[in-house]
Amino acid sequence: MPPSVQPPPATPLPGASEMRVIEIPRSLDYRNIESLYDQLDPATAGPVLFDARRLRWIDPNGMLCLLAAGQVAAKAGSAPRISLPDQPEVTGYLDRMGFSEAARRVFEFGTGSRWRRRPGPSDVLLEVTPVTRNSDVHEVVERVQARAGAILSNTLKYPASAVVQFSVILSEVCQNIIEHAEGPGWVAAQAYNWKRRLGRQVAVIAVADIGRGFCASLEDEHAARFGERWGDVAALEAAFLLGLTRFPDTGRGQGIQQIRKQVARWDGLMSIRSGTARIADTPGWSSKPPIEEGLRVFPGAQINIILPERIG
Amino acid sequence: MNTPGPQAVRIDVRRLLRDTLAPLRPNLVTRPTGRAVRDAIERCLKGAGGAPFVSLIDLTRVPVLDFSCADEVVARLLVKYQTPDRPLDAFFLFRAAGDAHRHTVDAVLGRHDLAAVCDLGDGCCHLLGTASEDEGVAWRTLERRRRIAPGGLAPVLGDRGDAVLARLAERRLVFRGLNGTSLALSAVASHRAHT
Numbered sequence: 190m191p192p193s194v195q196p197p198p199a200t201p202l203p204g205a206s207e208m209r210v211i212e213i214p215r216s217l218d219y220r221n222i223e224s225l226y227d228q229l230d231p232a233t234a235g236p237v238l239f240d241a242r243r244l245r246w247i248d249p250n251g252m253l254c255l256l257a258a259g260q261v262a263a264k265a266g267s268a269p270r271i272s273l274p275d276q277p278e279v280t281g282y283l284d285r286m287g288f289s290e291a292a293r294r295v296f297e298f299g300t301g302s303r304w305r306r307r308p309g310p311s312d313v314l315l316e317v318t319p320v321t322r323n324s325d326v327h328e329v330v331e332r333v334q335a336r337a338g339a340i341l342s343n344t345l346k347y348p349a350s351a352v353v354q355f356s357v358i359l360s361e362v363c364q365n366i367i368e369h370a371e372g373p374g375w376v377a378a379q380a381y382n383w384k385r386r387l388g389r390q391v392a393v394i395a396v397a398d399i400g401r402g403f404c405a406s407l408e409d410e411h412a413a414r415f416g417e418r419w420g421d422v423a424a425l426e427a428a429f430l431l432g433l434t435r436f437p438d439t440g441r442g443q444g445i446q447q448i449r450k451q452v453a454r455w456d457g458l459m460s461i462r463s464g465t466a467r468i469a470d471t472p473g474w475s476s477k478p479p480i481e482e483g484l485r486v487f488p489g490a491q492i493n494i495i496l497p498e499r500i501g
Numbered sequence: 502m503n504t505p506g507p508q509a510v511r512i513d514v515r516r517l518l519r520d521t522l523a524p525l526r527p528n529l530v531t532r533p534t535g536r537a538v539r540d541a542i543e544r545c546l547k548g549a550g551g552a553p554f555v556s557l558i559d560l561t562r563v564p565v566l567d568f569s570c571a572d573e574v575v576a577r578l579l580v581k582y583q584t585p586d587r588p589l590d591a592f593f594l595f596r597a598a599g600d601a602h603r604h605t606v607d608a609v610l611g612r613h614d615l616a617a618v619c620d621l622g623d624g625c626c627h628l629l630g631t632a633s634e635d636e637g638v639a640w641r642t643l644e645r646r647r648r649i650a651p652g653g654l655a656p657v658l659g660d661r662g663d664a665v666l667a668r669l670a671e672r673r674l675v676f677r678g679l680n681g682t683s684l685a686l687s688a689v690a691s692h693r694a695h696t
Contacts, residue, residue: 330530
């Protein structure tokens with residue numbers, strides 16, 4: 190879905206002067222997700238409109254970020270609204286990805302909405318799926334097992350056994366929501382052709398929640414040993430690099446560690462954003478820094494995994 | 502010359518899942534599922550009586566085994582039965598589905614500093630998890646010979662042989678009879694298994 194023509198400037202929406210308007214950029218993916226966070230203020234109540242009319246391209250990270258942002262606005266007391274992308278192929282893609290179905294539970298829609306119910310089976314790797322219970326994790330794994338084999342082997346050129354490791358990655362990142370966020374979240378995945386960007390196909394996995402975040406989750410158990418350094422960066426380092434969790438018993442905290450190892454074996458990228466920081470394992474093909482701090486505060490945690498096609 | 506060895510009990514985890522826990526859930530994923538499966542395994546073991554026995558935990562029909570679940574089903578089960586106050590005199594041998602499970606089982610064992618005997622379906626058993634070089638040598642030698650009488654490891658490990666086998670028995674990785682003869686768990690399981 191590459192952008193072809195520059196759209197005209199968006200015309201003001203009816204009633205937009207009475208509400209905060211958050212402009213969704215033409216392209217929203219893991220690289221520019223901060224442009225959306227920067228417009229959000231979780232503490233401010235009042236009506237909010239997410240203006241997605243100019244949207245032409247969005248990846249699973251962008252979709253989940255939109256849902257999370259809408260949920261945060263709703264928690265602050267406003268009734269978030271969303272305007273639809275102008276381009277029917279964009280709304281069709283969002284329908285196929287299950288975004289529209291998930292968005293119904295977060296956003297208010299005006300009359301004449303062009304969102305449709307998700308059609309039957311498609312080429313989507315994993316539609317936007319709410320994760321609140323352990324049974325959701327089982328369903329995600331079963332759904333992916335049935336679909337991922339062909340994409341992983343034919344598109345990404347991974348060995349046939351990769352579908353099991355891919356399922357394990359999804360299982361562990363989804364459990365992270367249930368066990369640590371103490372709140373609902375979503376997961377989504379899709380394969381794309383990054384011909385211009387990387388010259389390869391990739392699979393993108395996104396997981397997002399608006400729960401406690403890593404700093405609050407680990408604070409009771411680990412803040413003291415970090416002293417004044419304790420904060421979002423230290424909490425992410427503790428979980429991501431050291432495998433620490435809020436549970437004192439041995440054997441916990443393996444999920445993220447093992448996912449990191451597997452993603453590295455596939456030369457992939459993995460990042461976690463929580464609070465005001467992001468930590469990442471960055472392969473050679475990515476220009477993302479390993480640590481970003483001082484970001485706009487946002488609740489919960491957002492995980493991004495990108496698995497590139499195997500070459501050679 | 503035969504040493505009376507323990508009996509073996511085979512537990513098909515897929516069947517356990519289907520019959521008692523989650524008929525429509527084929528995978529071992531999530532920590533609560535792992536806890537439930539471990540409890541179900543322990544209920545099955547209670548019928549084995551007070552004598553020592555080898556429990557053959559068959560994971561081969563489980564497509565996906567994640568780390569959280571493996572920690573509960575494999576590692577925490579072993580931890581409980583390694584303590585002197587273990588509820589039963591059980592030894593464990595796992596049957597897993599090749600590399601798909603090998604990496605997961607190996608990782609969770611390593612996290613607890615444990616080792617386990619694992620049949621990966623390639624025609625031989627493997628010692629997964631954490632073991633010293635001597636333990637690895639002694640275990641592989643016993644695995645080949647199936648049984649080793651006291652002093653029988655001297656050509657390989659010299660004076661250390663018996664002590665290393667004793668340590669493996671302490672870690673529940675081999676069975677040691679009253680006369681000091683060591684038996685490979687795989688040898689016990691292959692000859693005496695019943696479901």
